[in-house]
Amino acid sequence: MEPADGILQFFQELGRREHEPLLAKVTGSVRFDLVEGGRTDRWLVAVHKGGIVVSHQGGTADCVIRTDRVLFERLCRGEENAMAAVLRGALVCSGDVELLFAIQRIFPGPARERRPLSSVGGS
Amino acid sequence: MTENQVKILQGNTFVVSDERGDIEASRTDPTGLFSFDTRFLSKWVLTVNGERLTPLSVDDLHYFEARFFLVPGTGTVYVDAKLSVIRQRSVGNGFHEELTVLNHNDQPVELVVRMEADCDFADLFEVKDALKKKGSYSKQLNDGKLMLAYERETFSRSTAISSSQPCVLDEHGLTFEIKLGPHGTWKTGLDVVTGVLGTSDGGDEGPTLAWQARRPRTNMTRNLAQWLDEAPRLECDWEPLRTTYRRSLVDLAALRFSPISAGRHSLPAAGLPWFMTMFGRDSIFTSLQALPFNQELAATTLRELGLRQGTRIDDFRDEDPGRILHEMRYGEMTAFEERPHSPYYGCADATPLYVVLLDEYERWTGDTKLVRELEFEARAALNWIDEYANLQGNGYVAYQRRNEETGLENQCWKDSWDSISYHDGTLPGFPRATCELQGYAYDAKMRGARLARLVWRDSAFADTLEQQAADLKRRFNRDFWVEDGEYFAITLDADGRRVDSLTSNNGHLLWSGIIDKSKAKAVVRQLMGERLFSGWGVRTLAVGEGRYNPIGYHVGTIWPFDNSFIAWGLRRYGFKEEAARVAAGILEAAEFFDGRLPEAFGGYPRSMTKYPVQYPTACSPQAWSTGAPLLLLSTMLGLEPLGDHLLVDPALPSTIGHLEVLDIPGRWGRVDAFARGRVDTSPPNRRGQAR
Numbered sequence: 001m002e003p004a005d006g007i008l009q010f011f012q013e014l015g016r017r018e019h020e021p022l023l024a025k026v027t028g029s030v031r032f033d034l035v036e037g038g039r040t041d042r043w044l045v046a047v048h049k050g051g052i053v054v055s056h057q058g059g060t061a062d063c064v065i066r067t068d069r070v071l072f073e074r075l076c077r078g079e080e081n082a083m084a085a086v087l088r089g090a091l092v093c094s095g096d097v098e099l100l101f102a103i104q105r106i107f108p109g110p111a112r113e114r115r116p117l118s119s120v121g122g123s
Numbered sequence: 124m125t126e127n128q129v130k131i132l133q134g135n136t137f138v139v140s141d142e143r144g145d146i147e148a149s150r151t152d153p154t155g156l157f158s159f160d161t162r163f164l165s166k167w168v169l170t171v172n173g174e175r176l177t178p179l180s181v182d183d184l185h186y187f188e189a190r191f192f193l194v195p196g197t198g199t200v201y202v203d204a205k206l207s208v209i210r211q212r213s214v215g216n217g218f219h220e221e222l223t224v225l226n227h228n229d230q231p232v233e234l235v236v237r238m239e240a241d242c243d244f245a246d247l248f249e250v251k252d253a254l255k256k257k258g259s260y261s262k263q264l265n266d267g268k269l270m271l272a273y274e275r276e277t278f279s280r281s282t283a284i285s286s287s288q289p290c291v292l293d294e295h296g297l298t299f300e301i302k303l304g305p306h307g308t309w310k311t312g313l314d315v316v317t318g319v320l321g322t323s324d325g326g327d328e329g330p331t332l333a334w335q336a337r338r339p340r341t342n343m344t345r346n347l348a349q350w351l352d353e354a355p356r357l358e359c360d361w362e363p364l365r366t367t368y369r370r371s372l373v374d375l376a377a378l379r380f381s382p383i384s385a386g387r388h389s390l391p392a393a394g395l396p397w398f399m400t401m402f403g404r405d406s407i408f409t410s411l412q413a414l415p416f417n418q419e420l421a422a423t424t425l426r427e428l429g430l431r432q433g434t435r436i437d438d439f440r441d442e443d444p445g446r447i448l449h450e451m452r453y454g455e456m457t458a459f460e461e462r463p464h465s466p467y468y469g470c471a472d473a474t475p476l477y478v479v480l481l482d483e484y485e486r487w488t489g490d491t492k493l494v495r496e497l498e499f500e501a502r503a504a505l506n507w508i509d510e511y512a513n514l515q516g517n518g519y520v521a522y523q524r525r526n527e528e529t530g531l532e533n534q535c536w537k538d539s540w541d542s543i544s545y546h547d548g549t550l551p552g553f554p555r556a557t558c559e560l561q562g563y564a565y566d567a568k569m570r571g572a573r574l575a576r577l578v579w580r581d582s583a584f585a586d587t588l589e590q591q592a593a594d595l596k597r598r599f600n601r602d603f604w605v606e607d608g609e610y611f612a613i614t615l616d617a618d619g620r621r622v623d624s625l626t627s628n629n630g631h632l633l634w635s636g637i638i639d640k641s642k643a644k645a646v647v648r649q650l651m652g653e654r655l656f657s658g659w660g661v662r663t664l665a666v667g668e669g670r671y672n673p674i675g676y677h678v679g680t681i682w683p684f685d686n687s688f689i690a691w692g693l694r695r696y697g698f699k700e701e702a703a704r705v706a707a708g709i710l711e712a713a714e715f716f717d718g719r720l721p722e723a724f725g726g727y728p729r730s731m732t733k734y735p736v737q738y739p740t741a742c743s744p745q746a747w748s749t750g751a752p753l754l755l756l757s758t759m760l761g762l763e764p765l766g767d768h769l770l771v772d773p774a775l776p777s778t779i780g781h782l783e784v785l786d787i788p789g790r791w792g793r794v795d796a797f798a799r800g801r802v803d804t805s806p807p808n809r810r811g812q813a814r
Contacts, residue, residue, distance in 0.1 A: 022434055024499055081437070084465040086332065087458035089277040093332045097384045100332075101430045109435030109442070 007034065007069065010076040011043050014106060015054035022105040024050035028096060030103045031061035036069040045103065063099035067091040078108035128154065130396055133187045133214040133343065134380050134389075135159060135453075136317070137396040142178040144191040144210040144220075145169060150243065153250050156218060156282075156315060157396070160454035162250065163217065163282045163317045166241035169210070171195045171224070171234055176208055186377035187343050188213040206232070213343070217282070217315040224310075226303040236299040238313065244273035244280050246454035247397065248462055258455075262294040269297065272318075278458055281318035286311050319453075332383065350376045354416055355787050357756075360780030363714040364752075370718030371752045374744040375413060379420070382451075384430060388423040391750070394722075394742030401466070403428055403447045403473030404536060405746050407480050412687060412750030414487050415757040415787055421484045422493060428477060429500035433468050433507075438525035441469035441534075445507030447477045449531070462529055471512060471522035471534040471560050474504045475567035479635075482570030485578070486764040489790030494578045505571050505588065508564050514554035517619055518598065520564045521556035535560060536685075537628075537663065541670055542677035543614055546623045548669025551616035558611050559628045561599050562635030568592035569636065600639045609645035611638070625649060625665035627685050633692025643696045650689065651701050658729025658806060659708045660686040666726075673726035680723040680738050683709050684747035687754035694758050699774035700802050706755040707776035707804035713752060720748040730806070760784060760796045767791055773798030 014020075026047045034041040042058040067075075071090055074080040082104035085091035093100045130139050136158040140146045148154045148165040156164035169176060176193035183189055193208040209223040226232050243256070258275025269292050272281040284297065288311035291298045301309050319333055350372070357368045380392035380399055391413070392398060393405035406428065410421035433446035440463045441449075452464035463469075478501050485494050494501075514521040524530035533542055535557045543557065544550050568588045575585035603611045605623050611632055612621035629646050632638050638646060649655060654665035660681040664671050670678045686709050693702035712735040713720050722745040725736035760782070761772030767790050775782055777800040786793040 021499070025496070078435075081440075081460065081465060084458055084460050087278075087453055087465060089279055089458075094330065097332060098430065101384055105434045109437050110439070112436065112438065 006073045006076050007041075007043075011045075011054050011056070014045065014052060017052055019050045020047075020052055020106065021050060023047050023052070023102060026050065026099070026102045028062040028099045029060075030063045030065060030099055031058065032072070033064060033066040034069045034072050035066065041069065047103075061095065063093065063095040063097075063103070065091060065093050065100065065103070075107050078110045082107055129181055129183070129189050129191075131183075131185075131187055131189050131212065131214050131218075132377065132396055132399065135392070135399040136214050136217070137399065138164075138212065138214055138218055139396065140167070142181050142191070143169070143176050143193055144189075144212060145175075148243070150245065151250060153397070155242075155245075156317070157247065158217070158317045159319050160247045160400070160452050160457070161280050161319075162245045162247075163242055163280065164240065164315060165243045165245070166239055167315075168239040169193075169208070169222075170237045170239070171206065171208065173235070173237070179207075184211075185344065185347060186373070206234075217317040220313040220315070222311050222313055223308060224301070224303065226305065226307045229305045231302060231304050231307070233300070233302050236301060237296060239296040240269065240271070240284055240315075241295065242271045242273075242282050244455075246456045247452070248454060248456045254456075257459075264292045264294070267292070269294070275455065275459070278455060279318075280455075283314075283316045283318065285314050285316075287314075288312075347373070347376055356783075356785040358781075358783040358785070360782075361778060363718070364710060364779060364782070367710060367713045367718035367720075367752050368756070371749050372416075374719060374749040375409075375417070375420075375746075375753075378409075378744065378746045378749060382427050385423055385427055388419065388426075390423040390427055391420050391746045393747075394745040397742050398745075400453075401427060401431075401448070401451045403449050403470055404476065407447075407473060407476045408684060408688075409746040409750040411476075411480055411483060412684075412747065412754035414483060415762050415789075416753050418484065418488050418490075418788060421480060422488075422490070425477070425481055425484065425493065425497055428473070429497050431466055432500050432503060437468075439463050440465070440467055441524055441526055441530050443468070443507060443511040445474065445503035445505075446511065447473040447504060449473065449534070463526055467530070469522075469524055469526065469531040469534050471520055471557075472536060472563055474507050474512070475520070475560070475563035477501070477504045478567035478571050478574075479563060482574055485574065487789045489767070491578045494574055498579050501571060501574065502584075505567060508567065509591075512560075512564075515556055515615065515617065515619060517556075517615075518595070519556040519602075519615060520560040521554035521615075522560075523554035537677040539676045541675075542663075543622065544624055544664075544668070544670045544678075546625075546668060551614065551622045554617060555614045555622075557614040557628065558599075558603050559631040559635070561595065561603070562632045562637040565592050565595050565599070565637040566635040568595070596637050596639070599637055600642060604642065608649075609642075610649045611646070624668045624670075625654060627655065627661045627663050627682075627689060630661060630685070630689025630692045633696050634688050635692075636695060638696070640696075643698075647693065647696070647698050647701055650693070651704065653728075656705075657681060657708075657726050659712045659724070659735050660705060661689050662726040663723075671726075674736070674738060676723070676738070679726040681712075681726055681735075682723045682748075683712070683720040683751035684722075684745075687751040687758070690755055690758045694761065694774075699761070699772075702758055703774045703776050703802040704804045706759050707778060707802075709755060710752060711778070718752075719744055720751055721745070722748055756784065760798055762787065762796060764789060769794050769796075771796040771798075774802050775800040776802050776804040778804065 029046045032043045044055045046053045138156045139154045146167040155162040179192040191210040205228045207225045211221040261272045263270040269284040379389035381389040391409040393402040406424045410424045433442040446468045448466040449470035451466040456462040457464045512520040522534035572585040572588040575581045613626045614622045664678040672679045690702040690705040721737045722740045723738040763770040775798045779800040782798045785795045
């Protein structure tokens with residue numbers, strides 16, 4: 001893995017969050033299997049009531065999400081929507097579906113093209 | 124044509140065929156086998172010796188099962204019934220069809236039975252808009268199955284067709300060469316299995332999503348019987364109400380939809396068959412209507428909508444943090460982001476209504492565990508009201524789509540293009556802050572405060588919410604009040620001016636409690652006056668408004684769902700007899716539709732048409748029309764949870780006579796409610812004339 005790897009950065013940043021409020025009710029483990037060529041890069045994200053432990057390894061998990069590295073990089077940058085990717089079959093999920101719905105919240109939203117409408121209003 | 128269609132379904136899998144059981148869909152023709160918003164079979168045509176068949180009769184056995192009785196030949200004048208054919212079809216993971224051929228002759232016969240099959244794998248959106256496909260098709264014969272498949276990049280959908288009896292397979296269907304003895308019978312079982320996202324079962328890593336998306340056909344009959352058995356029993360002198368109640372319960376059963384993440388639990392989908400998916404607004408309103416009769420629908424709605432609550436700002440999906448979704452879809456166009464429904468969030472009422480439902484659910488069930496579980500979601504929803512919905516900068520909830528291509532222009536329940544207008548018929552600009560949204564926001568804050576005190580133990584938050592609510596109420600009664608008409612404006616326009624048409628939305632304001640007591644009487648006078656009340660119900664838009672049209676979708680028709688909440692609102696402010704009049708009108712209208720209320724019917728005066736004129740819509744039943752009689756029942760009975768007790772304070776139309784609803788579930792266990800009709804709901808000029 002090169003040092004400027006967006007995926008590495010994403011997981012490192014995720015691991016530094018002591019508590020993720022969007023996952024406050026979530027307890028369970030999710031494994032991301034990122035495929036490139038014949039290789040699979042595995043990341044394990046263990047969540048305990050919003051507390052997150054990330055490790056760069058395989059192992060059993062309650063939910064396994066498999067996708068290719070290029071798509072995952074785009075997810076990390078907010079350029080892809082995880083749920084649309086699931087419908088497309090580009091992101092394949094096994095195990096606990098509720099964890100999929102929960103964990104997709106960690107991905108950023110798309111970059112904004114314009115200011116939010118709420119800052120436009122008068123008086 | 125739609126008149127003769129036969130529709131059966133389970134969840135979001137449904138089959139629409141003609142009366143012969145055949146499917147011959149064109150690109151834009153909405154017939155076929157559909158599942159997860161994709162068509163899995165566009166052709167399914169049965170012939171015997173090369174001839175099409177003629178229907179004798181169709182049995183709608185259950186909402187998930189139908190039986191077709193057919194004879195060979197298409198001659199309609201004279202049918203020589205030496206042979207007959209029975210197709211019995213039930214929906215599951217695709218569908219199963221039992222095909223039976225009966226020889227009525229005392230001679231043996233040899234027959235060629237053929238089933239033609241094909242599929243275009245159209246997205247529901249494509250069927251609506253006649254769009255072209257971008258992927259590729261394939262057909263394969265293997266393992267005794269005909270596999271039809273469609274692929275576009277990683278997106279794949281497939282249909283596998285097989286028979287229990289030997290047949291000759293080709294790429295266009297199945298052929299059976301059969302011999303039938305004198306008075307003999309031949310049978311085969313045909314299976315049509317849909318494949319979403321591949322078919323692997325996942326092996327060691329737990330079941331794949333594709334596997335979990337399968338909906339096996341199990342015990343549907345028992346499931347329906349159990350559903351009916353668990354519902355409260357209704358006894359009544361007036362037979363049409365018994366019919367309507369029974370119809371509502373069965374239709375509500377059919378409208379149950381179980382998202383993949385919900386396990387065995389289900390929530391109400393919006394309408395059958397095209398809206399068999401989660402809708403924030405429809406699922407919440409229907410759950411509210413059904414609360415006195417079934418509480419699991421509400422719990423599942425709250426959980427599933429909470430799981431999909433918005434967490435980021437996404438203009439394409441009109442998503443904001445805390446926002447409750449509008450609509451979820453699973454088809455190809457959604458998958459490739461050609462449509463924003465993964466899910467789409469463009470709706471301004473579902474978010475405050477989410478908190479309203481959570482509180483009402485707790486009042487009925489005492490289930491504080493769920494309220495605690497959903498604290499984060501409820502707080503995020505309340506936060507959305509102030510943080511993201513204040514588009515006019517004046518503290519009111521407003522909407523304006525950010526997805527200008529495929530987003531929704533009107534994000535309130537009256538979502539057609541011309542539903543919001545000034546008295547003179549002109550349309551205001553955006554953002555729009557429609558009045559009922561302010562009512563829902565007020566109610567959400569008041570109810571949120573109750574839950575904060577009772578369950579979340581946060582009295583500071585409760586105080587803040589109550590202060591905000593009081594402030595909103597004060598400003599609303601000043602800013603939205605149309606002085607010379609004595610009612611509330613439909614909306615404020617982008618400049619904060621009142622859009623002054625008179626609409627049914629005033630009834631929702633009563634329901635939410637935002638109206639000053641001093642103004643309530645005037646509002647009720649308008650709702651029950653000739654301009655709004657037709658005799659059957661309250662019109663969406665009043666007679667005399669620029670855009671009024673008795674058969675205009677949101678500009679003059681009468682919506683049973685709308686009226687059920689108006690009746691609830693009338694009760695909330697103590698106008699019991701007026702509530703009974705609205706209930707009587709809608710329930711009497713239901714009699715003309717065999718107990719199944721349409722989405723909307725014409726706003727013509729009752730004295731003019733004598734019967735309610737149905738507005739043509741594609742979906743029937745609609746969930747919130749199905750729920751309307753249920754809410755009207757609880758409104759007429761004056762059912763009101765008070766602590767661990769259920770208050771019953773009936774105001775029943777005299778036409779109903781005696782009414783009993785037995786075994787009403789709730790935190791009290793099960794209780795019965797009894798009432799006798801005493802309210803004269805006949806038109807004012809006919810009062811006193813006994814029926």
